[in-house]
Amino acid sequence: MNSRSAQCLLLAAVLVAGCQRSEAPQSAPTNGASSSNGGATIQIQGAGATFPNPIYSKWFDEYRKAHPNVLINYQAIGSGGGIKQLSAQTVFFGASDGPMTDDQLKAAGRPILHFPTVLGGVVPIYDIPGVTQQINFSGDVLANIYLGKITKWNDPAIAKINAGVNFPATDIAVVHRSDGSGTTYIFADYLSKVSPEFKQKVGVNTALSWPAGVGAKGSDGVAGLVKQTPGAIGYVELIYALQNKIPYGAVQNKAGDFVVATLDSVTAAANAAAATMPDDFRVSITNSDAKGAYPLASFTWLLLDQNPSDKARGRIMSDFVLWAITDGQKLVPELGYAPLPASVVEKEKEALKKIQL
């Protein structure tokens, strides 16, 4: 019968499509040990932070133009996800906005190296009825807002650091991230440094128990919610604020300056930390006390095995990181990130030699 054969054909077509194997000369499909000759395409799996996703996707694309047989598949599932999948060895490299803790390194069971790639800044965004100018936030004020202690925009503590701004008596609608995120980590890191109460009550992690506010999914979720809720405050990476054209505030650093997030102010924070950079690059540069340094700045790291089981892939990633921290830095500013300070790059070149290939 016609209808029956037609439906059988449809089902068959779907099944056949599913059975297809790739015709392209792919290397043996494992992530772990596999050797591959230089000619065949080689795919490398990576996972991690969402924050550097735009620049990483650009880098992997550029790198592929120079090395057409290298396909680096990076998925932005989140900093914690990157760490977790790297530890479970389901991906070859990871990426994180927050350095791995000692516990996480121990859980991975093998030495993992951190390589800073770019710098970024987290900004406080807001939507205050009647306020169009850029306002100042001190660490204290931000911490107390997120602790739920400051609840209205016309609170004297906010007015004190914003002379001449007319705040309405609107309730502050606090927005934070519902999903785990390196952005949260950076924000919480700063708040814990400036507010002992925040440190004790909430702490620092990619996912937190927030005393106040609603959780939105993803930085885009936070930006979207803040944009459409009068009286809202949130935190996102600088690029989200710029792309969504949401007003963001200046934040006070340890030196007392109210600094706006720009490429220069973020780099200034990195420069200040470059002098005392630890060998494993696991450093926090929030709440910098350097003049003009943005206090909510942070490195973001690529995580590589010190002793990769797959030497071919290890060689490629090592070469990629070298390219990324040198030539790749040219592509960084146009996407809203700050390039690495030269001294850090030099130190990383040395560290790359540690990888046993």
Added chain:
Amino acid sequence: MTSNARRRKIISRIAETCCALAVLIALVPLVMIFFYVIKEGFGSLNLAFFTNTPKPVGEVGGGMANAIVGTLILIGLAALFAVPVGVICGVHLSEYPDSRFSAIVRFAADVLNGVPSIVVGIFAYGLVVLPVKRFSAIAGGVALGFLMLPIVVRSTEELLRLVPSGLREGALALGATRSRAVFTVIIPAALPGILTGILVALARVAGETAPLLFTSFNNQFWSTNIAQPIASLTVQVFTYAISPYDDWHRQAWAGAFLLVMIILTLSIVARLAVRRLERMNRP
């Protein structure tokens, strides 16, 4: 007409109006959502969307060709796992409907139907991804297959039961063994309905995101290798939707629109098949 009769008639009219109102109320969000998806997505569909793979932000001409193929491959794999198991399970349940075992299996299928897709995804992660330390299209197909299974089982069982008993008795009277009777007579008679059930199940899993996040992962590049991570429309739409870039947002909506069209097509084909079946089985 007594006043009681009049009152009852009025109540009846009111009730009927309420039902019609219910239909209208349900249509409101439907129209809103469709308008929204079409408005945002249709304009972003272009040739590049169908033929190109994703490009980094800032570069025009990125597409979701790999995600489209990936979704088709994933539901194909899911069908490969779920159809044989589900259909034969349905056969067993319809042949031995009163046994204790069948009752337990039926209950299990209902439970499986209710398990949230994210839990199934976690299960598939532990089963297929962790042991080989690799994300793969196979893992995604397994997760989706688990989600399809209860629908295929139940619809196969129901449809086999609907086959007129005369057909089975006739086959058995002619000396066929049970397996012969079932596989050569009864299943072919119910085939359109069974295929319908499969299509409905495919439509359900084509729109799943959560279980794919930890199984098939996602892939920026063109890949049809089922032992590697593979792109899918749902995950790609999700990734683009939570990004800050307008171009990616537009692509996300185009992807969402395409997804809705694919699912719609599967559902409509299934519905047409049901009509054919009903027309064929009418005495």
Added chain:
Amino acid sequence: MSNARPSADDRKFRIGTGIFAAVVLLIVIGIGVELTRQSLLSIQKFGMSFWKGTTWDPVAGEFGALPFIWGTLYSGLLALLLSTPIALGIAIYVSELSPRLLRQPLTYLTELLAAIPSIVYGLWGVFVLVPIVRKIELWTPDVLRKTPLFKGPPLGVGMLAAALILAVMVIPFSSSVAREILKNVPAAQREAAYALGATRWEAIKVAMGYGKTGIIGAVMLGFGRALGETMAVTMVIGNSPQVSASLFAPQYTMAAVIANEFTEAADELYLHALIEIGLLLFVITIIVNIVSRLLIWSMKKRVVRRVPVAPVAEAQPA
């Protein structure tokens, strides 16, 4: 149809097909086992207090699932209350009241609702539904605002938005099953009612009474679907773990917290706590299934003629 003496072929057939049926059973058991195994750390550490605890603090390592259980059940119940009348209304209209020509198109349209993937619902929810709910919250008169049901700032995201979106998603499921059931009620039932002088609505009530068990099943099906919904809910519910009766308050569901935090959870206890929530969800699904079956079974006992649970076409007298 059973033979007096099952032949060898019959036995092979039974065992052969039985193996496939057993696979389905094994999958479900496997899920239960895996979930339990991967949440042992959390079960051992928190025991029963996991169900009663209200703190979810990944930093301090303190996990309590009560806010999520509350959010899941509350949103599911609200979705049920909102969707059932509409789903039944649609089912009745399409199967009893609508003009013949409209029947197919209306059926297609309600099924369109089911074709929309969860993530699309979520996106629409954030950009369209949440602002509307915000406006509704702003318009609520102050006297209602004082009651516990409507307390809280008008954020838009919250339990009300989640319940609304869940209700919309659940309608096509409950409605299509209810429609099938009403279609299978024998004409004799309705005709008898009319013969006794019933109005149209009263005849419908008789038909619904006949198909009561199946309709309950349809409703429970919708409830189960609402409990497990992930993507759409997490985008509109506010993701804030608190136990609150207020429709305006942001809350959190079990499926949403797993989706949000699973990929990020990098330490063992955190991961196990999340999976224990998955286990809880699994258990609740089983309980809902058992309850709906008991309901159906108890109603079956009261009906004189055996009413089939699933919609099976009754053999019409030629």
